[in-house]
Amino acid sequence: MSLPENGTAWPPRSVAPLxxxxxxxxAWYSGDRKKLTTVYRHASEHRHDGRRRLWGRHRPPGQREHRLHIPLAGEIAQTSADLLFADTPVITVGDTATQDRLDTLLDAGGVPELLLTAAETAAALSGVFLRVTWDRDAAPDRPLLTAVHPDQAVPEWHFGIMKAVTFWRALSSTTATVWRHLERHERGRILHGLYEGTDDQLGRRVPLTEHPDTAALTDSLGAEGDAIETGIDLLTAVYVPNIGPNRRHRGAPWGRSDLQGVHDLLDALDETWTSWLRDIRLARARLIVPDGYLRDRGPGRGASFDADQEVWQTLNIPPTEQGAGITLSQFAIRVEEHRATAETIVRQATTAAGYSPASIGLDGDGAAVTATEIAARDHRSMVTRGKKARYWRRAIADILHALLAVDAAQFGSRVTPERPTVDIGDGVAEDPGSTAQTLALLTQAQALSTDTKVRILRPDWDDQAVAEEVARIHAETGQAAPDPVGAFPLAQ
Structure with missing residues (x-):
């Protein structure tokens, strides 16, 4: 396969619905009101739905913007990322030298932070791509691991397995011409192409030297003129679906966004808060006074009412005339009705996205709780987290295997590339007091060895560290003394 032909529609029809x-x-994830208005008012695929949406309604000219947006979508995506990677995953390989090099690559490349960012992107946009590449000017001694958003990729699948993927980006331009850089990852090589086209057409392919952002790539190209050999028999990109299946595109290998099917609730939440703020705006105290209370400021200068004036001249108003006095106008604010409605919508939206309401701050009074109580309260969130962790565990192992292989092939590191083991953990840190109480009860029942107790307390320790700690405990408690009975052999 190769890069697309000249004149290809862009984006391709295979990914246009996604x-x-x-x-x-x-638009919902960004929290940008202009994006929401543009999507519902102008985008053809959502225009028929926009008329009944809060953000699709036309605002009369000159009227102030009173619509309020609550960024619940962004909070849901951030919650997903925090549940997965708030704690750094443990990534290990068998070879000591390879482990040391892998730790260096993970730390220097900021991989833990990258995973946290990529997980939030995946939750909002249905998935994310992880890509291995290198730039000897930016990082002269190591390959790079980067994340690519799903609307900047065109993958190719075979029986649900990604065989190749083309990443693209729009480059800067001072004219109406749209410049696009395409980067196609295949097994063993990476192809680069520069296209000059329009908003919906890829246009014609031109040399990489035609644009300053791609000119430097020509020094790395091989004999074919458009490809860089990776030196490994692995694909240097992986796709991480957020969660499956995608209900709008049944049978497709794409992941499903946490926001799929939640847009109605997000719109209703904004509608509720907008109504609440309207009540507050209308409830501001206003005074209605007769014309006689207004003081003329002169020709063309109108009249005004001084609310601080304490003494007024006698006005020629019959004392029995209705409406002759000052009237206070102040409407009630329906606080509880709006609060209950908003909370109900938030609960339903959070549950529909796959999380417990407690995960975003509801049902909590700020009191300290144990890990067991957290697991029970956040059960739905933990189930969703467990599902997502399966996708991430496999993808991280695959892409780090490629990262080690590229490091050896392109940078000459003397390591044995292997597929690492990835432990994302359970997402809940056990309370030390609860752990100590559990260990004490099991010890009292003589149902736990010292070795097992150390492993429960220090799950991140290796066998040697555990053995050394057990020996110290036995020495301090006197359990290391030799058994006098064992000094005499049993009679045969």
């Missing part, structure tokens, strides 16, 4: 969904999810 891009349209991502555009809507991105």
């Amino acid at each position: 891009y349209a969904d991502i555009k809507l999810d991105d």
Whole structure:
């Protein structure tokens, strides 16, 4: 396979429906009111739905913007990322030298932070791509691991397995011409192409030297003129679906956004808060006074009412005339009705996204709770986290295997590339007091060895560290003394 032909429609028809969904999810995730208005008012795929939406309604010219947006979508995506990677995953390989090099690559490349960011992107936009590449000017001694958003990729699948993927980006331009850089990852090589086209057409392919952002790539190209050999028999990119299946595109290998099917609730939440703020705006105290209370400021200068004036001249108003006095106008604010409605919508939206309401701050009074109580309260969130962790565990292992292989092939590191083991953990830190109480009860029942107790307390320790700690405990407690009975052999 090769890069697309000249004149290809862009984005390709194979990914256009997904891009349209991502555009809507991105508008909610970004929290940008202009994006929401654009999607519902102008985007053809959502225009029929926009008329009944809060953000699709036309605002009369000159009227102030009173609509309020609550960024619940972004909070849901952040919660997903925090549940997965708030604690750094433990990544290990068998060879000591390879482990040391892998630790260096993970730390220097900021991989833990990258995973946290990528997980939030995946939750909002249905998935994310992880890519291995290198830039000897930016990082002269190591390869790079980067994340690519799903609306900047065109993958190719075979029986649900990604065989190749083309990443693309729009480059800067001072004219109406749209410049696109395409980067196609295949097994063993990476192809680069520069295209000059329009908003919906890829246009014609031109030399990489035609644009300053791609000119430097020509020094790395091989004999074919458009490809860089990776030196490894692995694909240097992986796709991480957020969660499956994608209900809007049944049978497709794409992941499902946490926001899929939640847009109605997000719109209703904004509608509720907008109504609440309207009540507050209308409830501001206003005084209604007769014309006689207004003081003329002169020709063309109108009249005014001084609310601080204490003494007024006698006005020629019959004392029995209705409405002759000052009237206070102040409407009630329906606080509880709006609060209950908003909370109900938030609960339903959070549950529909796959999380417990407690995960985003509901049902909590700020009191300290144990890990067991957290697990019970956040059961739905923990189930969703467990599902997502399966996708991430496999993808991280695959891409780090490729990272080690590229490091050996391109940078000459003397390591044995192997597929690492990835432990994302259970997402709940056990309370030390609860752990100590459990160990004490099991010890009292003589149902636990010292070795097992150390492993429960220090799950991140290796066998040697555990053995040394057990020996110290036995020495301090006197359990290391030899058994006098064992000094005499049993009679045969």
